[in-house]
Amino acid sequence: MARRLHGWIIPVLAFVLWELWSHAGTFPIDTVSRPSDIAVAGARGFADGSILLATWETIEAALFGLAIAAVLGILFGVILGLAPHLERVVGPSIDALRPVPSVALIPLALLMFGFGLRMEASVVAFASVWPILLVTIAAVRAIEPRLLEVARVLELSFASRMFKVVLPAALGRISVGLRIAGSISLVVAVTVEIVLNPRGLGYSMIAAQQSLRPDLMFAQLLWLGVLGWGLNSAMKRALDRWPGSAVPEEQP
């Protein structure tokens, strides 16, 4: 128990020193703000709903993009996983697209869709489709061949072969890809907002910084940290319960 408290020492000390120092005369309060002001700005932002609205805009775009990526990634992943010959022909073209940094597509997405939800979601989808696609191909390849043989012997139709054999057998591993894509989607959504899309938490942070409201900016930054941390641990817990998804632990 005492060990868990140790982790609080450095952050709490930092905030206390920051607060104390901010009351000294030479402190640049206009640019750096102080913890008590940040708490007030955060409370106001929550009370008038502006922070929650921005949060929803960000999550909406992340989920929208993630949904597109999941549909495309699982669809093409299953096809390419079941047809290794096709994969060898198409694979190199896919590999050529993969190293393109997703953020390089922000201007292109802006050109096509203009500002708003669709351009943000398209960049999110491009960034998060890769882990889903690669994991799905690997998951479908790893399906016990006898299961596929049984499906053939039972003369299952294509649809029931997909939904009764292939997808249930591969879903455990696919969920690992979805989890990776999930954390990518939030990061990319915030990045698109910070760079140029005028909506969501990323944009309201930049707007707060540019309108000299460092208190509001820091409040939103802390909230974003809590959000990312919460989503991360929620996803971890949900997927740990999922049968067959032996999530490799990334922590030391």
Next chain:
Amino acid sequence: MNRLLRLRGVGAILFAATLLLLWQVLADFKLISPVFFPSPLRTVTELVRQIAEGLIWAPLVATLQRMFFGWALAALLGIILGAAIGSSRTARDYLEPLLEFLRPLPASAIIPPAILFLGLSNEMAITVIAFGAIWPVLLSSAHGFATIEPRLREVAEALCLSRRQLLVKMAVPGALPDILAGARVSLAIALILAVVTEMQASQPGLGQNILLAQRSLRSPELYAGIVSLGIMGFVLNHALIMIEQHFLRWRSVTA
């Protein structure tokens, strides 16, 4: 077998060529908007022009430099912090919860406070890149240092090695495979963040060029920028894989 492999290679090239050709034809006949999808030939012509006139080098070098400095800083700090967390229980207790909170934070979210403290400067960009790129190195270094073979510890004790000797002679080589793998992931993140900071804070580089091309609707230039960034990411990744293999030769010999 060899013939089959060659056949597949030809198939893969044919597939890619067909896609590009289809794109070229569709663009030539204006079936797809030449503003959104300029024909591949126009993109290549633009890229060749930029290389021939030497226009591409200044932004390319600026982006590479920014990425490299941020990455180097991240690697240095990541290895040191990771070593501390991996080899000392106390350091882990004090630092781990804080790092667990910071890690899921989108690196680009650091941009507004970074601008606040450092202005729209190169230092700001490098700080943001380092913050984002540190995590893979830090985690893999912590993991590498935490999992030193217990028998090696016993050997070190038997040889009466000091703590520093233990670190340099056993822990670092043991953690190296993990660290190098982490550094490769970090480099990809560093490239992304270099582009992000260039777009957001108007630092000169390929990222800014792409954005400017979009603003003036010069789409071949936009595509040329995206292609050069893709090639850059590809080359860097493979360069690091080669470095990894070079440094880890001893592993395949002993294994």
